[in-house]
Amino acid sequence: MVGEIINVGTELLLGDIINTNAKFISERLANLGIDLYYQTVVGDNSERLTTILKTALKRSNLIILTGGLGPTKDDLTKEVVAKTLKIPLILNYPCYQEIKRKFEKRGIYMPRNNIKQALIPKGAKILPNPNGTAPGIYLQFNKKHIFLLPGPPKELQPMFLNSVENLLINYSDSQLTSKIIKTYGIGESGLVKLIDDLLENQSDPTIAPLAKVDGVHIRVTTKKNFSDLEKVVKIIQQRLKDHIWGYDDDQLDQLIVETMIDNKLSLSLVESCTGGAIASAITDIPGSSMVLDQSQVLYTLKSKSEFLSCNIADIPNSGIDYYLTEKLAKTILEKTGTDIGLAITGALGPTVPSGVEVGEIYISTVNNYKSITKKFNYYGTRENIKERCVMTALHQLRLLLREMCP
Amino acid sequence: MVGEIINVGTELLLGDIINTNAKFISERLANLGIDLYYQTVVGDNSERLTTILKTALKRSNLIILTGGLGPTKDDLTKEVVAKTLKIPLILNYPCYQEIKRKFEKRGIYMPRNNIKQALIPKGAKILPNPNGTAPGIYLQFNKKHIFLLPGPPKELQPMFLNSVENLLINYSDSQLTSKIIKTYGIGESGLVKLIDDLLENQSDPTIAPLAKVDGVHIRVTTKKNFSDLEKVVKIIQQRLKDHIWGYDDDQLDQLIVETMIDNKLSLSLVESCTGGAIASAITDIPGSSMVLDQSQVLYTLKSKSEFLSCNIADIPNSGIDYYLTEKLAKTILEKTGTDIGLAITGALGPTVPSGVEVGEIYISTVNNYKSITKKFNYYGTRENIKERCVMTALHQLRLLLREMCP
Missing domain, CATH: 3.30.70.2860 (Alpha-Beta Plaits)
Incomplete structure (x- = not known):
């Protein structure tokens, strides 16, 4: 079976929202072992949607359309599909009652527009939508399988998992x-x-x-x-x-936190250029409070000198320096009594102190037995360099952990 | 001018990654007043990409392709475009040297594969890529405008803003x-x-x-x-x-940093539940080193008690507490001598200490004249709550700044 996705919605073409439906459906189809060759986004435009649908009917035998099932005149997916396949739309009375009931539950009288949502192509199967008013629709036509699903992800995703997958599983060629x-x-x-x-x-x-x-x-x-x-x-x-x-699903920060929990190891950080982003990554992981004692985000020369109990004038190279970084790591280890200390200094740019290059980074990891300090040179925007700094620091930490917990 | 986007990459069809490029480009085109009628995703498949490209050439006069400019055999966008338009690919020597230089800067010898990235369709304009090795390409062909942009968003986005928009601005019909x-x-x-x-x-x-x-x-x-x-x-x-x-483009963190620079104000933080994320947001902004002195990311009761010079037993409510948060803010203000201190404590979940609710957050902002401490209750995932904590803390800081710098 070869599938394709057609996402209908001018808001996608305007970049107002991101196409999470395409990602979600693609991932699920890949899991089901169904080949997907195309994703197309088209606006709320009857003519262009008709053209896209006709192309899809020629080249694919599974077509999943999302969006355009709402109550307004802009919502025309069902109408275009019915017209293209020459199938009449018929008022489905149980659907109508269900929609009315949902409005009543919210204490609102059903607007006339919403009757449109109970119009169903003749012979189609209705897919229940517990999270919204528009039901999903499944049509078989000339050995083609056509699904019409609502646009909001919180309606589409449960409908896909609970209704669509059960119908598709029979048509999967081979589980990937x-x-x-x-x-x-x-x-x-x-x-x-x-x-x-x-x-x-x-x-x-x-x-x-x-x-x-x-x-x-x-x-x-x-x-x-x-x-x-x-x-x-x-x-x-x-x-x-x-x-x-x-x-597979292994995440670097998660791996580090889990290894440290398993081995009862604790961590403290000194961050300059990453400004707290390493600590933030580690504390994204539930349970990280068993691992991370603290991070000293020291962004000025003054804060670094106070931390090291020295004069500002004694901080070398505007605070971006091999030996300084090692000293920061050793000092936090000593002050906190944690098992591992990590320090990072560097220049993210765009402007940098004289004698320092944009992307010049030092990372030091220490425990009670050894210290590893390395220099890195990265290029790119401030954001890119920061992101790479966090990843490199986590990897350097992981490499030390590999030695400590063989 | 009518545009369309073609995103090339099997990883999109497998749902491995989300199509942020389509959203980004669509939004920028909307701002430029250029109509966009279609977004299509197709895999790394020469035949299908050729078909899609031919369809696009018939119906659109601006075609933006993303992805498939890498060094491997899978990367075939440039080759398909050149073949379809019958334009030869020629080694561009300055491009070749630039790519080689980038590898040298990282201390790596350039692999032979990467030579492929310096092959450019004859007559095309090269769009510089300071954040990666693959240059962008701009082709004019039979009054059609064709752009080939690299897939990674961190390369594509600056290239679009710095090179593509300047070329497109002349072709916008009606400026929105x-x-x-x-x-x-x-x-x-x-x-x-x-x-x-x-x-x-x-x-x-x-x-x-x-x-x-x-x-x-x-x-x-x-x-x-x-x-x-x-x-x-x-x-x-x-x-x-x-x-x-x-x-418009105002960003909360940027606004705060700029206001503080203009008014020569300095800031220090104590972060518990946000784990450094507030400092990280502030230090994303160039020039933030003039503003942020330090952030104490104190993640354990031990680190909090040491910071406050008290016993662990004296830390109330597992460190999630109205008065504790205010005391942390006042202490960092005193220790650092900065103009503003901010502290945050809270429980992100999923598990929380007894007597504390998931999403229970305290934020305190202090200066030498006043302190404001507030309690918030958020729901959602750990990630959602953390993100809201950062935004709420920044807004509370903004409100204090509004009083201080009227």
Whole structure:
């Protein structure tokens, strides 16, 4: 079965809202093993929607339309589908009563417009919508499967999970199985070199590298059987070794917090250029209060000098410095008595002190036995560099944890 | 001019990532007054992309393609466009050198694959990409305007703002003029009540309220002339008064940093539940080092007690408390000698200490003359509550600044 999605709504074309429905449906179809070749967004325009629908009917046998089921004149998805397929719209009395009942429950008299929502193409199946007034619609037409779903995600998502998937599961050709391998410390092209032969000769399982902010991911997907996939994953593991830090849903911050909880380890930070973003990432994870004692976000020379009990004049290189960063990490470790200390200093730009480059970053991780301090050079916007700083700091922390908790 | 967007990437069809590029470009085109009729997503498949491109060339005169400019064999957007338009790809030497330089700066030898990124369709204009290796491309072909932009949003967005918009501005038919009014402290339905008559009778200018994380925004848009728009904005200003905190591109954190720089005011924070996220928001703004002295991210009872020089047993209500929060704000003000101190404590969940509710938040802002401490109750996920905490803290800071800098 080959599917496509048509999202109807001028608000999507104006960029007023983001198309979460396309992502949600795509992800669910991938899980069901149904191939999706196209997503199209079209405005609330009868002519253009008709053209898009006719194209879809030629090339796909599953068409999922979202949006345009509301009570206003702008909402024309159902009308266009009915007209294109030459199926009449008929008032469905149980639907009508259900909509009326929903208004009454909210203490509102049903506006006349909403009667439109009870018009259903003849022969269609109604998909209940407990979270809104517009029912979903499922049509079979010339061996094509056509779904009309409401636009609001809080209505669409439960309807998809509770009604659409049960209808689709019979038409899935083959369940796809995927494994995602997450790497760090190797660029996309460097990684491609190491598995060039696998990429070259791939058919099933397929292998797709994807650069993400936490490193390069590799998605291995099979339509056949799990043992084929396992073989390929094993080869990739042998090639990439310690570059691999996680799989599937693993998140770097979560991994760190869980490892530290399991090993009863505690952490304290000194953040300059990241301005609290490392602590914020760690404390996004429930349970992080068992791990993070504190982060000293020291943004001025004055605050750094007070923390180190020295004169401002003794802070080297405008506070962006290898030895200073190491000293900050060692001092927070000592002051807090935590198991690990991490400090970061750097210049995000756009303007920087003299003698310092934009993107010049120092990260130091220390425990009671060793310290690792590294210099990094990043380019890009202030935002990009900050994001990379957070990820690099978390990875440096992860590498220290790997030594401490083998 | 009629535009359309083609987003290329199998990861979009698999629902791995959300299509932020479509939203971003659509919004910018709307601002430029360029009509957008279609957004299409297609996978990394040469045949299907060719079909989609040919359809687009028939119906639109502006085509913006995103993604598929990377160094691997999967990346085929440039190749498909060149082949379809029958334009040869030629190695651009300055591009090649630029890519090589970027790798050298990171201390990496440029992999052979990346040479592919310096292949440019003959006669095309190159759009610089300071945030990645793939340059953007602009082609004019039979009065059609074709843009090829990199997929990663952090590369695409600055390229669009700095290069694409300057090229497009000449082709906009009718400049739409919009003004966005940003409010706080009033819900969407409360706000709608205050401007009910305006919403009811709107034609041009149009008026659209939209709930955002920093408060409810109202977008007023006209196709006619600016004085009509100004009249409506003035009426809304009279109705909403102090609920309005900003306009258009105003960002809350930026507004705060700028006001504080202008008035030579300094700030220090104590963050518990936000875990550094307030400091991180403020330090996103260039120049924030003139404003923020430090943030003490105190995540444990131990770190709070050390900061206040008291026993852990003296910290009330598991550290989530009205008077404790006020004391933390006063103590940081005293310790740092800054003009303003802000402290926040609260429970984000999912699990909370006994006697405390999920979403129970305290925020205290103090200066040398007064202190304001407030309790809030939020619901939602850990993430939602944290985001609302940051926004509420920034708004409370803004309200104090409004008194201090009238």
